[in-house]
Amino acid sequence: MSAALESVLEATMGSLFRSEEMTLCQLFLQSEAAYACVSELGELGLVQFRDLNPDVNAFQRKFVNEVRRCDEMERKLRYLEKEIKKDGIPMLDTGENPEAPQPREMIDLEATFEKLENELREVNQNAEALKRNFLELTELKHILRKTQVFFDEQEHAGLNSTESMTRALISDDNIARQTALGPVQLGFVAGVILRERIPAFERMLWRACRGNVFLRQAEIETPLEDPSTGDQVFKSVFIIFFQGDQLKTRVKKICEGFRATLYPCPEAPADRREMAMGVMTRIEDLNTVLGQTQDHRHRVLVAAAKNIKNWFIKVRKIKAIYHTLNLFNLDVTQKCLIAECWVPVLDIETIQQALRRGTERSGSSVPPILNRMETFEDPPTYNRTNKFTKGFQALIDAYGVASYREMNPAPYTIITFPFLFAVMFGDLGHGMLMFAFAAWMVLKEKPLAAQKTDNEIWNIFFGGRYIIFLMGLFSMYTGLIYNDVFSKSLNLFGSHWEIRNLTSKDVLDNGVLPINPTWDYVGHPYPFGMDPIWQLAENKIIFLNSYKMKISIIFGIIHMLFGVVVGLFNHLYFKRRLNIICEFIPQILFLIFLFFYMTILMFIKWIKYAAPHPINNPDVTTSSFCAPSVLITFINMVLFKSPEEKDTEGTKKNPCDPWMYGGQNGLQMLLVLVALLCIPWMLFAKPFMMMQERKKKHMQLNTHNTENGDLDGSGAVQAQGQVQGGHKEEEEDMAEVMIHQGIHTIEYVLGSVSHTASYLRLWALSLAHAQLSEVLWNMVLRNGLTQGGGLGGIILWALFAFWATMTVAILVLMEGLSAFLHTLRLHWVEFQSKFYLGQGYSFTPFSFEILLETAQATSEAAD
Template sequence: MGTMFRSEKMVLCQIFIQSEIAYDTVSQLGEAECVQFRDLHHDVNAFQRKFVTEVRRCEEMERKINSIEDIIKYSNRSIPYDENLSPTTHRAPEIKDIWNLETNLEKYELDIRKLNENKKKLKSTYNRLTEKRQVLEMIHNFFSEVGLVNLNSRQISLQDFEQNFSALNLIVGVIEPQRRYSFERMLWRITHSKAYVKSDGLQFYLKDQITGQLLLRNVFVIIFFQGQELRSRVLKICQGFHAEIYKYPKTFDLRLKMLKNLLNAEKDLKTTIIETEVQLSLAINSILGSLSIWKTGIKKSKAIFEALNKFSINVSRNCLVAECWLPLIDLLKVQKALNDGRSDESAVEPLLTIIDTNDIPPTFYRTSVFTEGFQNLIDAYGVASYGEANPALYTIITFPFLFAVMFGDLGHGLILFVCGIWLCFWEKTLEKKSWGEIWKIFFGGRYIILLMGLFSIYTGFVYNEVFSKSINLFNSSWIIDFNSSTVQSNPKLQLNPKNPSKGTYPIGVDPIWMLAENKIIFLNTYKMKMSIIFGVIHMFFGVCMSVVNFRDFKKPANILLEFLPKIIFLGLLFGYLVFMMFFKWIQYSAKADNQADSAGCAPSILVMFINMMLFKSSKPLKGCNEFMFNGQKEVQNVFISIGIVCIPWMLLGKPLYIKFKRRQSNIINSTEEEIPADESRLLIEPFPDRELDVEDIQDNKPLSEIFIYQAIHTIEYVLSTISHTASYLRLWALSLAHAQLAEVLWKRVLSLALKSDTSLGFIMIYLIFGAWAMFTLVILVMMEGLSAFLHTLRLHWVEFMSKFYSGEGYLFKPFSFKSILKTED
């Protein structure tokens, strides 16, 4: 957790590796996951680098692996997944092994591909033979039935029927059913109704041996008595509609002979297909268990060669030179990885040296499965500058809490909490599921959902709201000083605050408020003031966090010139506003003996704050005081005056300080010219070196730009202090909206079933409860939850983080086989 407060200390190192052990050394560094290589050839085309040939060979092997996997999936075989297979269980293969695998893989891929293509061709031929056989059988049965009808009616003899049938000019084929009617209309128009088309009742289903689907086929017979010209027209129409034409013998004996030959051909072809599938299955089984290992090894080898392409070549020493960022704490771990990568034949050990640089290092936080989701929320806005305080550490608590202030309902929070428990408890099983990008987002934020549900349960308990209803745990603290008949007969009865009570309700809102007609007015005031209080505290904390950055960047002057005027300005205006809220709650009471301290004389905080800003006054009610305490007007005038002074303090303080510092630097430089070299060295050495950060770069700009930048920064802070305070009112607005939606669903949906007194009431309860539960999950939990999540995200990104966070850094992305394989998968 300590590393989340600020980025780990990063150092830039230079590594000298002998060429013959470079592959093995980088492989060890990929397992260590500690170094981020810098590209020393950023101006060189990717196709002109030293190891581009090796990268291409690895990509070709990946293509072959994917081709084999496609054939396996096409064959309805599943590729076994080894749960023990991970980036650490199987290291990158040796360089000689990867090239041996390339040769073997080419042979495997060629054999399997040829067998698969032969199987496809055989099945396609089998489909055509089966279709032709079924067409001939159907047409043979059709003409046989026609002949029998004519013979039975003694209209024609068997010999005459055969002779007439042989003289027919006919075409037999198959067409898709959806094209049948268009096909027949086209034939009728082209032949001028001189051709007879028969297709009704001539349909059959054909099982496609390739896809396994049942395909509907429509058989047609075209009979005409014209010459060859009309036949050629009809054939062109058949070709245009993608109809399959088959030759049809015109004698009974020839038809039977052809059908017999087709049946024998189908039988032989079926046997050949089975033998081909057996050979293909054997070829697949021989490599099926090794595919995952090969695929992982190829990806690792490809990543190693891509990393080697970032290295520079030292020809004189016959070695490769790499530059990399790494955490200072992992220096020994990297040195061990370098030593492990050295082979026995290599006499020269890899050399690791730390080099000085003015480049800004990458930002690196060590996160766990719990903190990773919160860190991703911050990184989505912008990666923290190196050395800058990390807001994610505090967001772990503030984010779910502010969400819960808007989403506060014990029942809805319990639903979120149960979902979070399910995602976290079975995370190892659910991590392997691939249910789309939205699922990955929800699963990545599982611990955020868990805490949001837990905090929502707490705030719902404080609001005393469970699906818009209240819980009477400690009995109401109000005492009703009326008899039963008065309470039941007077709907406008009011409880007098002056009456004796049992004391303050132990925790949260008294449940009797849920029965009051002025419930909305009470909760409106309560939640609005609570939102302002939380907002001002949150902004105060953000401004105070800037002190941490100034101290770490060794800029104590900024504490005086930036932090102090900002905190005074915020405290004297909006801190004072929060103070007046608490003072009003304490000062005024319904039981006060003095009229000026009674609840009716309590002034409006908003009106008082506006009068304070405009130096105005309002006439109080008779018997009341304009101010809460003596001397309040003078105190407010002093606060406003000091706040106005803070504006030029923020505007001119830092630019004038930089101008003074530059003048002092010029005086020192002019003095050094008159001092001998040895003495000037003594004057320079005591000043400690410090890493360059973003503010150093801004301070080195021309003075005019610094004044403009500071003016923009000051105007933005002054205006945003007002707008950001108002922005926290979204806590109040969304909380009221959520409570009212829950109440509407209860009264307008579920109450319809609860009020039923008929014998079928239990059926109504069953049906209406289902509708109420669906609306609750979809509208109140999912839609309202997403809305509250986005508003909470905005409060952190804009209102909180803008007080101290620049977010101009870049992430540390170590060379890691684990992350590379996860990204590609």
């Protein structure tokens, strides 16, 4: 029992640092139980099926009809959803996850959706017809009202309508001639047209009829609803007077071309009033019928809105099951389905239990069979994650999915990523803002996750809430180390510097004084972080430059060394003895003997040399005056150049020792020689050892063929031909190995230099962030603090608002994003390049949860 528990614990802990151990299985399912078993596996989400019918067209597979039925049901549900959203009815989302319905329930679902769609379409068609009648009656009502106004205006002018229109259309001579012959007969048409078409309509009438028509138009104040689209449109009423049938035909064609609607309009006022009363009565009746139709439509949609979410889930699950079943093969008897799938080894028992549940649900008596298979194919990579590690794993997978069972950088990234970010973003105040925002997202996690939104920026922030949380927390720590809070310092323990040998006049005459450790330093270090006095020192930048540049190099070399050591675990796990001897050992020696030695020199310089002090450090040789430059020492070391001892005054020798310790020159020469020897070691050792091993195998193969060969010449000739052909193929492989090893060696050697310099971005961004924060304080908020009185309070309030906005927008968001991207580069290039191949493919199990989330995101994006 204890041994089994230990093995489980070892496998679980191993999966944290490596991907899960996967196996290829063959699954035999009875046809009647296949649907229920696949449904259980979909709920479990731990099985990735392979397509066993890659050459079969999608329309020729066994369950294509069922998939089409699901597509049709999904189309009907989308139609219902569109109508529900059109009416603004909320869709009930209880958060339930109903199981996939049985195949026999598909008929009931299809009948329900068919009934709802037909009923809704019929209601919509009736409503559209009623709205069209309502629109026509409304337009007729406005025509009767407006034309009555036209005729009333002419009567008030002292002329009857016919006479006034006649005078508008015909000249005085023609009127006299026509009056002698008989009364003039004028015709007119009335209708409604879109308001924006009136100018063009009027011009066309004038040109086509040569000015022999009279047009009057008036706008309809209230917008009218288009029954086809539901849009609100503005229209105008018009009436056109003309003489003769020829003009009447021409006017009607023009009205038809401009899509104007013509309506009958009586000439007699009494007839118009009678028609208007009839129109009003019909409009009231139509309003009643329309209201009842809308109420019925609303009831249908409300009833559908209660279940539409669950219906979508059920239909999508059914469709996913049949899609998966199309990946299976049928055996010869047509009674059994055969599938192949990748499964995690630790979850085989859970998968078998799910298969048994599916068999019991289907009522089948034949149990499913799950057999492990041997394969040379690379399994998929599966890293178990939770809500905390998911974001960090996503950062790694964005660069490339790990090869199968390769060391996973995510566990180390959980610590190194926020720490390196914080080195660049070290400010207690800014880190506190970031920490507070992430803590709010973490505490309100469930309600925020329930409010599903398609805002991509918010989804990125919320998905990385734990990354932001740790980045803010680590930034608060480094902010305390730098003693930097919104470009100011915290005086927690009191300064350990004292201004001595200065009179009051000296202090008053000098606004800013450089700190001199010879006289001003008390003698013991500040308990934690930077002394607050550095905030007032003139040489603050000089001191912080040196400090941050050195720690960035130290952190970078340690980070790269750790990456090379992680690569050793890959070699040990995959039993690559040759890689350990020919790659890991020279790589680690090259990095330690050159670059890690440089960090040791930094620590020696910090420990051995100090500021000259008459009491604490009276020895000149251990003072900062005699401290050699680490960079110059390193350059001289690589160039095999010894530092020259300079004479200061004639015969008087410089008391400073150019070496930090005894025997430094000889040790440095040894280190450089070993590091240089590591380059041909990395370049030639592996191809040479591979060649020796292959020659040994050839000799064994030739000996075996000679002992077991045929006595006649044919067998010997054939064996020789085979060996020669194989030798040619191996020579090509060796050429590829040589090229690959050369590229790998050059990349590592040059990369060690460039990657070390790349970590200087920690120093550069940290200094830039601190200086930008200080500039913002001095140029904005400091001016508000110098003002007094009531006006000063108002100015301070306005400047503080501006300062706070700029702090959040520039120093937290923009600078935070910049530091995030630089930290990402340090992990992807400088750290992971030492051990991480990232040439795998991710494990994509058949999971209802993933399918439903993808479908939901797709539908929201389409909306």
